[in-house]
Amino acid sequence: MTNQFGGSWTDQKMAIVVAYAKAYLTIMKEQRWAKTIYFDGFAGSGSIKDNSSLRNNNCLLDSNAEMSTAEDIKKGTALRILDISEPKPFDLYYFVEKNESYQQQLLHQIGRRYVDRKCHVVKGDCNKKLNDLAGFLKQNNEFRALCFIDPYGMSVKWSSIEALRGLGVDLWILVPTGVSANRVLVNDGNIPDVWLNSLEIFLGLKRDDIKRKFYKEVIQHNLFGDDLTLVEKERDTVNKLGKLYAERLQTVFNFVSESFVLRNSMNSIMYHFMMGTNNPVALKIANDVIKPKYKL
Structure with missing residues (x-):
């Protein structure tokens, strides 16, 4: 079994991470005192099934239409990072995957192809492992970490x-x-409590603050001349969410990169991809990676 994703946006995010990792390792190679960790919080199985070829196949009644060929399977981010040997590999790789089947597949691929890499492939929750990573870094000052969270x-x-x-x-x-x-920011502002709780946990903001950022009150007159106060969702909330998350990251890191906007085949925005760092050189590298080749 492989992870199933599709579209150029998948390739774009992987290309950005790999390009940044190579530049990162070039700099870290000169910092002889430092050791490097690559942390992937949602590592997957190591392989991705590209469904684009299936979508373009008009033989919908073909019983073999769902069968994958070698050309349909490509390496995921984890294996692409492990492939980096120049300027240097990472000193330690820590892959987290909650799905046991994916975790076992990734473990198998690493054991077969990357025996020279020092890897940990664990079944677990990204949130817990990020906290564990923080504790490790506080106790081991010589380590620097590049984290990828998808x-x-x-x-x-x-x-x-x-x-x-x-x-x-x-x-x-x-x-x-x-x-x-x-999608959970419904148009009329009547967001179910369970969704509001999710937004609060995700953004680290209180629900009233969230509502103030994404909704406005509008006065309308009815046929009888009465004023009605309605709640409306702000326009362009997707980009406003991206801007808000970048602002939130700036409360944790000294610098936040520009966002790379990933879109689907209908040109709708799906994700904002950004980096937080405490290093101004890292910020420049991140923006240089995004700007010339990938920014939409």
């Missing part, structure tokens, strides 16, 4: 991000502005 929906708690404050971490995070957060 979450399922709004599953990353703001408290887990806050745990990284003041540490030697460069954090790339895919923020689900269009595919999750915007």
